[in-house]
Amino acid sequence: MAKELKFVMLLDCYGDLLTEHQRSVMELYYCEDLSLAEIGAPLGITRQAVRSLIKRTEDILLNYEEKLGFADRLEKMRQCFGNLSQAAEDINDNTLKKTITDEINIGLGLL
Amino acid sequence: MAKELKFVMLLDCYGDLLTEHQRSVMELYYCEDLSLAEIGAPLGITRQAVRSLIKRTEDILLNYEEKLGFADRLEKMRQCFGNLSQAAEDINDNTLKKTITDEINIGLGLL
Numbered sequence: 674m675a676k677e678l679k680f681v682m683l684l685d686c687y688g689d690l691l692t693e694h695q696r697s698v699m700e701l702y703y704c705e706d707l708s709l710a711e712i713g714a715p716l717g718i719t720r721q722a723v724r725s726l727i728k729r730t731e732d733i734l735l736n737y738e739e740k741l742g743f744a745d746r747l748e749k750m751r752q753c754f755g756n757l758s759q760a761a762e763d764i765n766d767n768t769l770k771k772t773i774t775d776e777i778n779i780g781l782g783l784l
Numbered sequence: 785m786a787k788e789l790k791f792v793m794l795l796d797c798y799g800d801l802l803t804e805h806q807r808s809v810m811e812l813y814y815c816e817d818l819s820l821a822e823i824g825a826p827l828g829i830t831r832q833a834v835r836s837l838i839k840r841t842e843d844i845l846l847n848y849e850e851k852l853g854f855a856d857r858l859e860k861m862r863q864c865f866g867n868l869s870q871a872a873e874d875i876n877d878n879t880l881k882k883t884i885t886d887e888i889n890i891g892l893g894l895l
Contacts, residue, residue, distance in 0.1 A: 689851040740800040743854055746894050750861070753891040757868070760883050764875060772871050773884075780864040780891075783857050 679744075683734040686744045690737060695730045702727055747784050754781050790855075794845040797855045801848065806841045813838055858895050865892050 680703050688696050698716075701707045702723075709720040709727075716723075738744050758777050764770040791814050799807050809827075812818045813834075820831040820838075827834075849855050869888050875881040 687852070690848075737801075741798070741854075743852075749894050750891060753887055753894070756887050757884060757891075760880065760887065763877070763880050765877070766874070769871065769874055773868060776864055776867050776871065780861060780868075783860050783864070 680731060680734065682744045682748065683738055686747065687734055687737040687741075691730060691733065695726065695733070698723065698726055699730050699734075751781075751784055754784070791842060791845065793855045793859070794849055797858070798845055798848040798852075802841060802844065806837065806844070809834065809837055810841050862892075862895055865895070 680699070684696070684699055684703060688699070691699070698712055701712045702709070709723045713720055713723040718726075754777050758774070758781075761770060761773045761777065764773065791810070795807070795810055795814060799810070802810070809823055812823045813820075820834045824831055824834045829837075865888050869885070869892075872881060872884045872888065875884065
C-alpha cells in the first residue's frame with residue numbers, strides 16, 4: 674500500500690466526515706508516517722486489522738471525492754491563483770498590483 | 785418552511801451525497817418550486833410526509849455544510865473572482881489584461 678499524497682489531500686478535504694477512530698488511524702499512517710504495527714500496538718489490534726481499516730477508510734474518502742470532487746477543484750484553484758499571482762507581478766501600477774495581489778491572497782486563504 | 789436560496793446552494797454542493805429520492809424531492813421543492821401537495825400526489829404520500837422528508841434532508845445538508853463548509857467557501861471564492869475581474873478592468877497592458885482575465889475565467893469555471 675503506497676503512502677500517497679492524494680490521501681493526505683482527501684483527508685484534509687473530507688476528514689471531518691470520518692469517525693474519530695478512522696480519522697486518527699489515517700492521520701497516523703498518512704501524516705505522521707507511522708507503520709501499521711506502530712499504529713496497531715497501542716490500540717491492541719493487528720497490523721492486518723489496521724491495514725484493513727485504512728483500506729476501508731480510503732474507499733470512503735475516494736467515494737466522497739468521486740461524488741463531490743472538491744479535492745480536485747481546490748487543487749486546480751490553487752494552480753489558478755498561482756498563475757494569477759505570477760501574472761500580477763507584471764502590473765506596472767503599484768496600487769492596482771496591490772489590490773489584485775491582496776484579493777489573490779484572500780482567495781488562497783479560502784483553499 | 786421558507787424556501788431559501790441557501791438550500792439550493794447546499795443541494796448544488798452536496799446533492800450527490802443524498803439518495804435519489806431525497807434529492808428528487810428537494811429539487812422539486814427548492815428548484816422547481818412545487819408545493820408539498822404537488823410533490824406528494826404522484827408519490828402517493830401526504831403533504832406532511834413530504835414536509836418531514838424535506839426537513840430531514842435539510843438537516844443532512846446542513847450537517848455536511850457544518851462539517852465541510854464548501855458552500856460558504858465557494859460563495860466567498862465567487863466574490864473574490866468577481867473583485868479580481870473588476871480590478872483587472874483597469875490593467876492598461878492588453879496582453880496582460882487578457883492573461884489575467886483568462887485565468888480568472890478558469891477559476892470561475894471551477895466553482
